[in-house]
Amino acid sequence: MNFTAEAIKTKKKKTAKLVGIDVYIITEEGIPQFKEFGPFKCEFISNRGTKVWPGYVSPDLLMVNWYRCRFMATKDIQDADVTTFLEQFGQKWWWSAVQKLWTYDGEAGYSKAY
Amino acid sequence: MAQHTVTMIPGEGTGPEICEAVRMVIDASGVDIRWEYEEIGLDCLDQHGTLLPDKTIQSIAKNKVALKGPTTTPVGTGHKSANVTLRKVFDLYANVRPAKLIPVVKRPWDHIDILNFRENTEDSYAAIEHMVSDEVAQCLKVITWPGSYRIADFAFQWAQTHGRKKVYCVHKANIMKMTDGLFMDAFKEAAKKYPDIETGDVIVDNCCMQLVRNPAQFDCLVLPNLYGDIITDLCAGLVGGLGFAPGANVGDNCAIFEAVHGSAPKYAGLKKVNPSAVLISGIMMLRWLKEEQAANLIEKSMFAVLDEKKHVTYDVGGTAKTDEYAQAIVDKMGVMAGK
Numbered sequence: 001m002n003f004t005a006e007a008i009k010t011k012k013k014k015t016a017k018l019v020g021i022d023v024y025i026i027t028e029e030g031i032p033q034f035k036e037f038g039p040f041k042c043e044f045i046s047n048r049g050t051k052v053w054p055g056y057v058s059p060d061l062l063m064v065n066w067y068r069c070r071f072m073a074t075k076d077i078q079d080a081d082v083t084t085f086l087e088q089f090g091q092k093w094w095w096s097a098v099q100k101l102w103t104y105d106g107e108a109g110y111s112k113a114y
Numbered sequence: 115m116a117q118h119t120v121t122m123i124p125g126e127g128t129g130p131e132i133c134e135a136v137r138m139v140i141d142a143s144g145v146d147i148r149w150e151y152e153e154i155g156l157d158c159l160d161q162h163g164t165l166l167p168d169k170t171i172q173s174i175a176k177n178k179v180a181l182k183g184p185t186t187t188p189v190g191t192g193h194k195s196a197n198v199t200l201r202k203v204f205d206l207y208a209n210v211r212p213a214k215l216i217p218v219v220k221r222p223w224d225h226i227d228i229l230n231f232r233e234n235t236e237d238s239y240a241a242i243e244h245m246v247s248d249e250v251a252q253c254l255k256v257i258t259w260p261g262s263y264r265i266a267d268f269a270f271q272w273a274q275t276h277g278r279k280k281v282y283c284v285h286k287a288n289i290m291k292m293t294d295g296l297f298m299d300a301f302k303e304a305a306k307k308y309p310d311i312e313t314g315d316v317i318v319d320n321c322c323m324q325l326v327r328n329p330a331q332f333d334c335l336v337l338p339n340l341y342g343d344i345i346t347d348l349c350a351g352l353v354g355g356l357g358f359a360p361g362a363n364v365g366d367n368c369a370i371f372e373a374v375h376g377s378a379p380k381y382a383g384l385k386k387v388n389p390s391a392v393l394i395s396g397i398m399m400l401r402w403l404k405e406e407q408a409a410n411l412i413e414k415s416m417f418a419v420l421d422e423k424k425h426v427t428y429d430v431g432g433t434a435k436t437d438e439y440a441q442a443i444v445d446k447m448g449v450m451a452g453k
Binding site: 011012013014016022046048049050051056058060061062064068099101102104109110111112113114 | 168171175198199202203204205207235236239240241242243244245246247248249256258260261264365366367368
């Protein structure tokens with residue numbers, strides 16, 4: 001039996017919809033603050049997986065210079081909107097990586113921060 | 115005698131009946147504790163829209179110490195873990211998990227006394243997961259230098275204070291050279307401050323094999339979050355299972371003591387389960403509060419009750435209810451204290 005071929009047969013295609021981006025930035029200036037960027041609005045910022053904006057932040061919390069910033073779309077967006085966002089965003093912030101956020105058949109394909 | 119205020123979080127399922135039994139024992143030890151009861155978990159999500167209400171956060175932030183019963187976390191889907199949320203909010207980076215043989219529990223070894231120090235806030239538990247295509251899931255393993263250094267430093271200092279001789283780093287740096295390599299490098303850097311303590315490292319798979327063949331060789335282990343989660347339960351199995359496995363989640367200014375077992379909802383209200391894990395966590399809490407005399411009295415009395423086997427719970431061969439076992443410990447404390 002070819003288990004690889006059997007496994008490939010079980011794949012279920014889903015409809016993906018772009019709904020936002022996680023942008024990872026490096027900064028020594030503490031928790032960043034953002035304005036809205038076109039169709040993107042910041043939903044939360046996390047550091048080492050812990051949400052540091054909005055909401056309570058322990059004064060003892062260890063933070064490093066690497067933040068995950070989640071920007072959700074406020075309207076339907078395309079890949080070109082991400083490119084435009086990064087051009088504007090990169091003028092002020094030093095980003096290390098970007099992950100597009102999709103829903104798959106309407107279900108979120110991304111985790112929330114603690 | 116000092117008075118302490120402790121946040122009590124009974125938790126879910128069997129948590130409330132366990133915590134009542136534990137409170138009865140601790141109160142009978144003579145220690146002066148004012149308990150502040152607070153909620154956490156699924157009921158809070160239904161009632162307040164959050165797993166961890168602000169009132170609970172404020173109580174812990176004020177008191178700096180809490181004793182917590184078990185909570186329920188669904189597998190695969192659903193709400194996030196209330197336990198992990200607490201650790202994240204208060205940056206309780208050190209999960210201290212002793213594994214020590216106690217009476218009554220059958221085991222093939224004569225000696226096990228292992229102290230596990232699990233990094234509690236990073237690694238694959240950073241909650242950064244994405245479906246990067248409709249057939250590929252990805253989880254970021256986040257290891258940082260300061261996060262790794264402080265758990266190693268914490269472990270070495272704990273070991274030094276408690277007269278331990280060896281501290282070993284557990285890793286998989288032969289494969290994950292960046293992440294586990296950074297964890298091990300930070301461990302080695304911290305070790306330089308403690309020249310009198312023997313240090314070394316062991317690859318996690320070999321560590322598992324060594325633990326089941328010859329656990330007595332280990333003293334203190336420092337582990338990243340995921341390996342720590344697994345190996346601490348392995349160690350619990352070596353000394354009698356999760357019913358006797360205590361835990362402490364410690365940060366620089368706050369500590370939460372809790373059993374590591376689940377909430378066993380199918381037994382809720384039956385007063386059937388063994389409260390020892392929460393009780394031993396309470397004993398750890400008393401030592402944290404420098405109430406050594408009360409801690410020793412409870413510990414000796416609990417061991418004596420277990421050794422007599424007359425009033426023990428079903429999991430260790432008895433028929434006693436949760437509160438009957440706790441009452442037997444209280445009675446034994448009275449005898450031992452000469453009351």
